[in-house]
Each structure stands twice: as structure tokens, then as C-alpha cells.
Amino acid sequence: MTPTIKDVAKLAKVAPSTVSRVIANNPRISSKTKDIVRKAMDELGYHPNYTARSLVSKSTQTIGLVMPSSAENVFQNPFFPEVIRGISTKSHEKKYGLYMTTGDSQEEIFEGVCDIVRGRRVDGLILLYSAVDDQMMDYLLEKKFPFTVIGKPYEHEEEITFVDNDNKKAAFDATSHLLELGHEKVAFVGGGMELVVTIERIAGYEKALMSQGIDMVDDYIVHHEFLQEGGRDAIQELMNLEQPPTGLVVSDDVMAFGIASRLDEMGLDVPGDISIVSFNNVIFSELATPSLTSVDINIFQLGYEAAECLFEILGEEKVLPKRITIPHKLIVRNSCSQLD
Structure with a gap:
């Protein structure tokens, strides 16, 4: 016979309502009581019927x-x-x-x-x-x-x-790092302007440039998908400019991997020919060659x-x-x- 909440309550010597609260992980139930009830559930082989509970509570869990x-x-x-x-x-x-x-x-x-x-x-x-x-x-x-x-x-x-x-501050910090290294021709590579994160980061990028008396160049702002192919397309576009940038703020590490790959194919070196700061600090950022300077956004x-x-x-x-x-x-x- 399949055990019920009442069977668990009887074995644990608590009320059935207490068993229900333990199943729901109610914070008001003490750890000691939870341990006793869960031990009783294991001993009886009781498994909560979440579908039935959802119908009663009107919750899908x-x-x-x-x-x-x-x-x-x-x-x-x-x-x-x-x-x-x-x-x-x-x-x-x-x-x-x-x-x-x-x-x-x-x-x-x-x-x-x-x-x-x-x-x-x-x-x-x-x-x-x-x-x-x-x-x-x-x-x-x-x-x-x-x-x-x-x-x-x-x-x-x-x-x-x-x-x-704080995406404005994060982009300000990323751009400022390149400016402190002497780069004045700094480009921004990000997603589309329909994304709020792109708008915020461009604002921070522009603020950092202005803080050093550098005008923002429209051609230095390019938008592509957050994929390696997006990065490859972006750097191709930037390197075709009459005055290509020497530093890049890239809104995503994956885009940065695509950029580095395409630069290598073009016979250009990171960071010798162009420096990159990106975002996200994913696990591959440290393992890349060279390892990526990246904003860890947790x-x-x-x-x-x-x-x-x-x-x-x-x-x-x-x-x-x-x-x-x-x-x-x-x-x-x-x-x-x-x-x-």
C-alpha cells in the first residue's frame, strides 16, 4: 500500500500539516523537525505527488x-x-x-x-x-x-x-583601461541598439572618452550578434577603416574570440597590433591565447x-x-x- 502524508506524520510524531510544510521547505519549520520528517519519508518510501499538490495549491511549482x-x-x-x-x-x-x-x-x-x-x-x-x-x-x-x-x-x-x-560604470572602466595604456583610437563592438545593455555600455564608453578629451567617432561603434561570427564581421568592418582602432571594447567574450581569430588570419597580433577588453569573463577567457582581459559581471x-x-x-x-x-x-x- 502506498504510504500517505498521514503515515509519515504518524511515524515522525508530527501533524500532517507539518509534513506538508516540510515538503514545501517552509523556513518556519526547524531543521531538526525537517530532518525527522525526511527520515520518516525515506523509511516509508514516501514521495510527494507534486502534480496533486499543484492542483490543490493552484501552483505549477x-x-x-x-x-x-x-x-x-x-x-x-x-x-x-x-x-x-x-x-x-x-x-x-x-x-x-x-x-x-x-x-x-x-x-x-x-x-x-x-x-x-x-x-x-x-x-x-x-x-x-x-x-x-x-x-x-x-x-x-x-x-x-x-x-x-x-x-x-x-x-x-x-x-x-x-x-x-552598472553597465555604464563597467564600460567606463573597460574603456578607461585602454586609455590609460595610451590608446586614443578605441572602438566599441556590441549588440544591437534594441538592447538596453548596448545603450548603457555605449554611454559609459563615451563618458570615458570625454573624460580624456577624446571625441567619439561614429565609425568606431559597430553592432553585431553576440557570436564568434559577429566578432569576425565586426573586426573586418573596423580594420577596413582609413584609420583603424588600436583598442577595442567588446561587449561579449565570445565576440572577442571571433575578433582574435580573424585578426590572426589577417596576420595581426593581439595585443601587439590591437588591444582588447571584453565582457563576461567566461571560463574560456583565461584559457584563450592570449588570455582575455575581461569584465567579470558575476x-x-x-x-x-x-x-x-x-x-x-x-x-x-x-x-x-x-x-x-x-x-x-x-x-x-x-x-x-x-x-x-
């Missing part, structure tokens, strides 16, 4: 992740597995599953989110990016559906809980905090929107050199 593009492109960039690892770690603590949605266009992604919300397939959503004129955030606010964002919202900032770096923590904020919203009726700023740090390695 699942949160949704909204990707910025197709899974094929997303998972070519180590940023996303790492940020998902942060989200997954917090979700595991809460005994929640993850549901991922992607699409080949913004319209497909939006329609997918609408279907999720209408069908109540998840309890809440985490948006893994922030875009300009994002109808998705407007829709979620209108439906009063719980969500958090990794990235600064372009609008309704005071109404949305989000987790982000990707895991971005994901973990975004999930923690979402669970706070799910756990309370009224939680005021807030911004969590994750610190960054410039990791200096071998991809930059002093300009003679």
Missing part, C-alpha cells in the same frame, strides 16, 4: 525563462548556461522546475509568452534580457503576472523588479538573484519593485598592451 532568441543561437554563448545555472540553483532550493521558451523572432517569443500566461503553465517568469519598446513587459504588467528581468528595463523602471550590473549571481526576487514576489501578496545591482570587476590578463 515551475518558473519560466524567456530567452532573447532561438535556442540554437542562445546556447552558443556561455553567458546563458551560466545565468541559467544561477536560476536553477535557487529554483532547486525552492523545489521548482524550469520551463524555457524561445523563438526565431520577437513576435514568436511574445506569442509564446502570451500562451504561457494564458495557460498558467508557470507561476512566474524571468526575462533574460531587456529590450527597447518591449511589448512583453507591457503585457506582463497589464496582466499582473509575476516576473523579474535580468537587465534594466527601458521603460516602467519603477514598476519592475530587475537585476543588473553571471551566476545575476541569475540567482533574479530567481530569488521572483520567489519573493510569489511568496508575498505585495512586494515593492526593486533593483538589485550586481558588482563587476575588471580582470586584467594578456590581451592589452601599452601603446608606444
Whole structure:
């Protein structure tokens, strides 16, 4: 006969409601009581029926992740597995599953989110990016559906809980590092201007140039996808200029790998001919040749905090929107050199 919550409660000498709270990992239950109840569950071979519990509680025990593009492109960039690892770690603590949605266009992604919300397939959503004129955030606010964002919202900032770096300061620090090494022809390589992170980082890049009395050159700002191919295309474009840059601020390590690869094919040396500072400090940054100077934006923590904020919203009726700023740090390695 299959054991029940009442059987577990009897063996553990607690109330059935206490067993339910232990299963839900309620923080009000002491560690000692949790250990006793879990030992009883193991002894009886009891396994919670989460489907039945979801029907009773009207909770799916699942949160949704909204990707910025197709899974094929997303998972070519180590940023996303790492940020998902942060989200997954917090979700595991809460005994929640993850549901991922992607699409080949913004319209497909939006329609997918609408279907999720209408069908109540998840309890809440985490948006893994922030875009300009994002109808998705407007829709979620209108439906009063719980969500958090990794990235600064372009609008309704005071109404949305989000987790982000200080991207202006991070780009200022990255650009300043090159300027301190004597580089004045510094270019910026990033994603599209529809992404708020790109707008923020260009602002920081420009501020650093202005602090040294250097005018920003429009031709030195190029936009491509956060992929190696995007980096290859970007550097080709920049090196075809009459006065190519000597230093690069690159918004993503994967793009920087593509840049270094194409420069090598062109017979140019990093950092001898051109210096690079990039972002994300993924595991391959240290292993690259040369190793990349990169801004560590604490990707895991971005994901973990975004999930923690979402669970706070799910756990309370009224939680005021807030911004969590994750610190960054410039990791200096071998991809930059002093300009003679």
C-alpha cells in the first residue's frame, strides 16, 4: 500500500500539516523537525505527488525563462548556461522546475509568452534580457503576472523588479583601461541598439572618452550578434577603416574570440597590433591565447538573484519593485598592451 502524508506524520510524531510544510521547505519549520520528517519519508518510501499538490495549491511549482532568441543561437554563448545555472540553483532550493521558451523572432517569443500566461503553465517568469519598446513587459504588467528581468528595463523602471550590473560604470572602466595604456583610437563592438545593455555600455564608453578629451567617432561603434561570427564581421568592418582602432571594447567574450581569430588570419597580433577588453569573463577567457582581459559581471549571481526576487514576489501578496545591482570587476590578463 502506498504510504500517505498521514503515515509519515504518524511515524515522525508530527501533524500532517507539518509534513506538508516540510515538503514545501517552509523556513518556519526547524531543521531538526525537517530532518525527522525526511527520515520518516525515506523509511516509508514516501514521495510527494507534486502534480496533486499543484492542483490543490493552484501552483505549477515551475518558473519560466524567456530567452532573447532561438535556442540554437542562445546556447552558443556561455553567458546563458551560466545565468541559467544561477536560476536553477535557487529554483532547486525552492523545489521548482524550469520551463524555457524561445523563438526565431520577437513576435514568436511574445506569442509564446502570451500562451504561457494564458495557460498558467508557470507561476512566474524571468526575462533574460531587456529590450527597447518591449511589448512583453507591457503585457506582463497589464496582466499582473509575476516576473523579474535580468537587465534594466527601458521603460516602467519603477514598476519592475530587475537585476543588473552598472553597465555604464563597467564600460567606463573597460574603456578607461585602454586609455590609460595610451590608446586614443578605441572602438566599441556590441549588440544591437534594441538592447538596453548596448545603450548603457555605449554611454559609459563615451563618458570615458570625454573624460580624456577624446571625441567619439561614429565609425568606431559597430553592432553585431553576440557570436564568434559577429566578432569576425565586426573586426573586418573596423580594420577596413582609413584609420583603424588600436583598442577595442567588446561587449561579449565570445565576440572577442571571433575578433582574435580573424585578426590572426589577417596576420595581426593581439595585443601587439590591437588591444582588447571584453565582457563576461567566461571560463574560456583565461584559457584563450592570449588570455582575455575581461569584465567579470558575476553571471551566476545575476541569475540567482533574479530567481530569488521572483520567489519573493510569489511568496508575498505585495512586494515593492526593486533593483538589485550586481558588482563587476575588471580582470586584467594578456590581451592589452601599452601603446608606444
